[in-house]
Amino acid sequence: MKKLRVILCAVLALVMILCAPQNVYVAAERQMVYVGGFPIGISVDAGGLLVESVTGVETEYGTVEVEGLQKGDIIKTVDGADVLSVDDISELLTDEKATVELLRDGRLISVEITPVIEAYSLKPRLGVKIKDKVYGVGTVTFVREDGKYAALGHEIYDGETGVHIPFAGGHVHACKVIGVKRGKKGEAGAILASITVEKVYGDVVCNNSFGIAGKFSAKFDKSELLPLATRDEVKIGKAQIKTAVNGTPEYYDIEIIKASKQPSRKEKGMVLRITDKRLLDSTGGVVRGMSGSPIIQNGKVIGAVTHVFLNDFTKGYGVYADWLN
Incomplete structure (x- = not known):
């Protein structure tokens, strides 16, 4: 009888361990x-060029705003070419119309933009402050x-x-x-x-x-x-x-x-x-x-x-x- 009680206690202890392994592992694996x-x-x-503000372009006739861009736009491509830095924009722009793909309010859209020639540099500009x-x-x-x-x-x-x-x-x-x-x-x-x-x-x-x-x-x-x-x-x-x-x-x-x-x-x-x-x-x-x-x-x-x-x-x-x- 005494031997049976010892066996039962051993079995009970084993069952308790097997029935509660989760707590043991949680403590060990914390x-x-x-x-x-x-x-x-x-x-x-930014995954493109973020338009921080619309500034306009200084021309010999005064400040001219370029239509098509808004604060918060993220410019992705210009005429199909990816833009990842400010230098990319300078290299891609001409004085002719450009197709600009951008993110606006989470939507990808395309807009037609005509750059304006800046007075002191004589280069085409978009009239925006941008950052990458x-x-x-x-x-x-x-x-x-x-x-x-x-x-x-x-x-x-x-x-x-x-x-x-x-x-x-x-x-x-x-x-x-x-x-x-x-x-x-x-x-x-x-x-x-x-x-x-x-x-x-x-x-x-x-x-x-x-x-x-x-x-x-x-x-x-x-x-x-x-x-x-x-x-x-x-x-x-x-x-x-x-x-x-x-x-x-x-x-x-x-x-x-x-x-x-x-x-x-x-x-x-x-x-x-x-x-x-x-x-x-x-x-x-x-x-x-x-x-x-x-x-x-x-x-x-x-x-x-x-x-x-x-x-x-x-x-x-x-x-x-x-x-x-």
Whole structure:
């Protein structure tokens, strides 16, 4: 009888192990990441030439506007030839009509344009200010042990035109914080930073509603390794963010005041409030450039800061780590 009880106990123990393997594996396979919190410069290719503004062409008769182009257009081709730089436009334009293929409001259209001869250069011009890249500043959320990173927490778009940039690749660069612009009524503040374009730290392989991602090709300052949390582990209450508003990444106290149930990938899963007096004195709350700052709770990375409340700079949104790239 005693021997039977021993056998039954052994069988029961084995059944308990076999019936609960998931918890064992979750603990063993929880992903560890280096906590970010440091700023990066970001350049994203426009996939053509973005019309930043319509300026007109200076002629001997005054300023003449060229009909057909609008602010926010992305010029793709001129007479069938791809344009990827400002120099491409100069080489392709003549004083005759040209067929320009462009993206406008997400639609690919063709327009007929007649360039105008500029007075001082005697060259054909379109009368627009254009650029082939969009630049910005953001914060790295975390870096995986293989060098793959997640940053920003939201899509990068052109701040001058407000245009969504179809993803065509990009890079991350060295970035130095030089100051902070505090927010004012209806306008968010911003981290002021300089980007060293010549110093390329890595690539950008995606740009979507949940931020940018890529891989560092240069060495970065490795910080502590922490596990990534699932959205179900996020709780209302105290937490911290790590950010570099004064140049050096530091931890600041916050409070999670709302954590939405999100069965599928969505933005703005959390609402947070800055409670740290040091950060409030420095920035007034959440500012642009802080996007991507990792949110840490109970020793785990739970997500990233994404947006600020324009009617209350002490509050902002966060995205769950589950949804980051």
